[in-house]
Structures are given as C-alpha cells and as structure tokens.
Amino acid sequence: MKTIDRKGFLKSLGLAGVTALAAPVLMHCSKDDEDSAAAVIDNSISTACSVTNSETEGPFPTKTPSSLVQTNIVSDRTGVPFTIGITVQNTNANCANLQGAIVDIWHCDKDGNYSEYGGTGMQSANYTSVHFLRGRQTTDANGKVNFTSVFPGWYNGRATHIHVHVYNSSGQSLLVTQIAFPEGNDSAVVQVGASTGYKGMSGYTYNSNDNVFSDGTSNEMSSISGSVSGGFALTHTIKVSA
Known part of the structure; x- marks a missing residue:
C-alpha cells in the first residue's frame, strides 16, 4: 500500500x-x-522516510564490482548520451544524506544486452569478456554519486531500468533495488526508442506489466530531463537503512 x-x-x-x-x-x-x-x-x-523497495539483482549482476570503480561506464557502447545522478539517504537518520555508501550500478546497452554474460538462450550475444555499462562509486558529503553512460535499451519482458546495489562503507550490503523510467508519449524512453540505433517501442513491456515493477514504482521512479540531441540526465533518490 x-x-x-x-x-x-x-x-x-x-x-x-x-x-x-x-x-x-x-x-x-x-x-x-x-x-x-x-x-x-x-x-x-x-x-515518507521509508526504505526503497528491494528488488532482484536479476540474472546479470556485476561479477567483480570492486574492480570497476569508475564514473564513466560507457566503454565501447554507442547510444544517446546519458548521465545518472543518485542520492543515497539513511532512514535511520531521518533520511539524511548518507556519505561513504558504496553504489554499484549496471544496465543493458541499446540492444538490450549486458556485458559479462551471453552465448546462452537467455542472451545470445556473447559479451562474457567485456565490462561495459557497469560501475562503482562512493557517495560524497551530499550522499551523491554520478555516472556517465548511454541511455539503456530494453529487452523482452522488462521495461527500461537500471540495477543498483548499495553497500555501507565497510562493504555490508544495504539494499538491492532497481530504478524505473517515466513513460508516456513525450517520455525519454519513447524519444530514445525512436532514435537511430534503438529498436523502437514495438513489443515494449511497460512498467505496469513488468514482472518487477507491476506492484508499483512510487519509490523507484526516477526523474529524467533533456533531449535526444543533447542527451538525457536521470536523477533519483534511494533510501536505505544504515
């Protein structure tokens, strides 16, 4: 509720x-x-100061996240420029911004594929030896981390999303969650889907039918601004019990 x-x-x-x-x-x-x-x-x-919904890591979690301490996670991927700004807050301190939290993120490329996996029925494209669109940062005094990426695509059964795993400063897991994207005729998802190199919206699974987000996205929904020509910027707040 x-x-x-x-x-x-x-x-x-x-x-x-x-x-x-x-x-x-x-x-x-x-x-x-x-x-x-x-x-x-x-x-x-x-x-209102409650922990963000926990979600599955999915089938493609980062295998060795500590080796991917980086802000720019693009690697060799192409797509619409995209920046990701995440703020982490502590529900045990009246949702004050949490400094020193470790934040891992990962998402698919414009074709819906993940690095570090592939060559199977789940993902035919084999990217087992590369590490694109994965990164780790530590929150600053304002509880923030930032990443430079490309706008994610989508794959069958899932709406556009980003995976996030938050740890405390000593490496203890605090929360695994996912970030949802706004939908609608003028949304970034639709604009990007129609742009060069992306696969459009035919067959797209919307949040309401997504097996992760179908129970609601109120505390997992991001804000996105920008344009296809200038790139998009996502901002989102994640609340953890630290």
Missing part, C-alpha cells in the same frame, strides 16, 4: 477541499480531535 506525505495529501484535496474541511474542524473539533488529526499528519510525514 502506497502512502502520501502531507503536501501530497493537501494537494489532492485542492484549495476548496481544504477550506471545506477547515471550517467545520475549527467550529466543532475538540482538543482530542485536534491531537488525533495532528498524529495522522505526523505519521504520514514520517512514513
């Missing part, structure tokens, strides 16, 4: 709804009623 914060709750009511609610509350609420209402709002605020 998804929760909304106080700002989202009030926004969903609209000004008229807030006014309509406020008048009878002011006229008829007892002190106990006021305390109960405040508790509900405070609870909705606190639950």
Whole structure:
C-alpha cells in the first residue's frame, strides 16, 4: 500500500477541499480531535522516510564490482548520451544524506544486452569478456554519486531500468533495488526508442506489466530531463537503512 506525505495529501484535496474541511474542524473539533488529526499528519510525514523497495539483482549482476570503480561506464557502447545522478539517504537518520555508501550500478546497452554474460538462450550475444555499462562509486558529503553512460535499451519482458546495489562503507550490503523510467508519449524512453540505433517501442513491456515493477514504482521512479540531441540526465533518490 502506497502512502502520501502531507503536501501530497493537501494537494489532492485542492484549495476548496481544504477550506471545506477547515471550517467545520475549527467550529466543532475538540482538543482530542485536534491531537488525533495532528498524529495522522505526523505519521504520514514520517512514513515518507521509508526504505526503497528491494528488488532482484536479476540474472546479470556485476561479477567483480570492486574492480570497476569508475564514473564513466560507457566503454565501447554507442547510444544517446546519458548521465545518472543518485542520492543515497539513511532512514535511520531521518533520511539524511548518507556519505561513504558504496553504489554499484549496471544496465543493458541499446540492444538490450549486458556485458559479462551471453552465448546462452537467455542472451545470445556473447559479451562474457567485456565490462561495459557497469560501475562503482562512493557517495560524497551530499550522499551523491554520478555516472556517465548511454541511455539503456530494453529487452523482452522488462521495461527500461537500471540495477543498483548499495553497500555501507565497510562493504555490508544495504539494499538491492532497481530504478524505473517515466513513460508516456513525450517520455525519454519513447524519444530514445525512436532514435537511430534503438529498436523502437514495438513489443515494449511497460512498467505496469513488468514482472518487477507491476506492484508499483512510487519509490523507484526516477526523474529524467533533456533531449535526444543533447542527451538525457536521470536523477533519483534511494533510501536505505544504515
């Protein structure tokens, strides 16, 4: 079940709804009623600081991530320029930005293939000896890491996504999750799909039908800005219990 914060709750009511609610509350609420209402709002605020959904590493996790400490993960891959900015926050510190977290990411290329794997029924293209589109960085004082990449493609059964594994500074696993991409007629996914070298949207699996994201993407959904000609930039916040 998804929760909304106080700002989202009030926004969903609209000004008229807030006014309509406020008048009878002011006229008829007892002190106990006021305390109960405040508790509900405070609870909705606190639950917004919750750990991001855990997801499977999938069939293609990075085999030796400690050897891939790098910001630029493009290697020899071609595609629409893409930057990835991830902020890690600690739910045990009121979602303060977490410095010193180790962040591994990996994603497929424009054709839907992963490095370090292949030559099988699951992925016919054999990339077992190369390591493109995989990298590791450590969060700075603002809890941030950045990567330079190319916009991922997609493959059968999955919407466009990025895999992420977060560790604490001593290497203990904190969370394995995935980053979802916005969809819609003007979304980056659609624009990139129609660009040179990508395979379009025919047969694409949308988030609602994806076997990982079909249960919802509210805390896994990224924000993406930019253009095909200038490249796209993704930003996303991941919350862990550290």
